[in-house]
Amino acid sequence: MEKTLKELLTAVRDGGLDVDQGLERLRDLPYMDLGHTKFDLHRPLRNGFPEVVYAEGKTPEQVADIFTRMGPHTNILATRVPPETAAHVRSVCPGAVHNALGRTLTLVRREIDRRQGEIAIVTAGTSDLPVAEEAKTTCEMLGSGARIVSDVGVAGIHRLLDRLPSLREARVIIVVAGMEGALASVIGGLLPQPIVAVPTSVGYGAAFGGLSALLGMLTSCAGGVTVVNIDNGFGAACAACKINNLFQP
Template sequence: MSNSMEDILNQIRDGKLDVEQGMDKLRDLPFQDIGHTKIDHHRRLRNGFPEVVYGAGKSPEQVADIFMHMHTRNNVLVTRASKEMAEHIRSLFPDVKYNSMANTLTYVENKITYSKGTVAIITAGTSDLSVAEEAKVTCEILGSHATIISDIGVAGIHRLFDRIDEIRKATVLIVIAGMEGALSSVIGGLVHQPLIAVPTSVGYGANFSGLSALLGMLTSCASGVTVVNIDNGFGAACAACKITRLIE
């Protein structure tokens, strides 16, 4: 049996497949091979989010080629986009937005439907803002309202208590910290919401480019703290958005 989308849809129309059987087949189809990249157009159908382009390591020309094939079907997010890449893409697609703090490129083709849940993105220091911005941009294009609460780390813990009521109103928390990564444990002991901790590479030598924060978060005394990889604001945002979608 042919695996093309057209054949599957024709079989549904002709009654050879019921709708449920057709959906099962369509979940794994199709991808588009453009030589250097195989674009997964049906990722949204399988897991709720379209494919996101990881810009690091790709040339501006490669990302532009991917953009050309993606932008008419789905909203597009490129993470870890360099300034050079942004300038090249925007010369071809003027409606693309570049966030220089987040290092992201976004293009909205389809109207974004927002979930009822909200995400609070909390940073220990101003130096963590690039990761926070990446998380915020990701939340917004995936359909979750997000706000950033910055520079309330444990070195001045009174700043945290000044914002705790606001923090407790959010559906999901993303807590971003470098150095020893203690902020996620402190907040984890004060709130009931799901908490996703993001270690950052911010810190002095013994921080080992984020390893100390990662290990601190993984060994958190606060129960229920979930940890993503170092500087992975994108991954934290994806997890948060899946949680907010459960809110009715």
């Protein structure tokens, strides 16, 4: 958005647009009122990241309206997208890409500013992959490269130890784990990078829908472990990208 505004102001200054044309383009700022949704167009100027659509609870028609109306203005990321919503949006907006496992829907119409450094997303089990995929897509839409290292939980610690050399190359590590959530502490004790831990709702009864993993991560004895909410791959990715952005030249 900052780049777009600079281009607009430069065009007015240089005579490529007259004042009335510039005013027309600015009319929908700082947000666009779609009736059901007020889409924040100035969020990138305030905190560096665009607004993201939380699709759960919205109708397929509402999400489709957001994509078709906002597509010309900004790239769009929607999270927690049900399959029927994704199918409807893609029927009216064929450029949208659906990650069924991560439950995300993206539309890229403007070049994403790519950042240096990589974010590693480590899962305890395959069942944690939906949250990891949400985190990966979010990282990519926010400009940071990301890769997933899956199924290296503490029940078979040798699987993790085999991946330590490649994990040391990451700038930030997101750890996604359910059950008792011990993987975050283990990685925090083995590697020096900032760690963002995501408890997941994976587990049997006493896991309490992710509460056991959340409490285990919050009480980690490993220093430098930050914890987000249960199943919040999106929030973990935002935190990791902000950390990564600090290292940019």
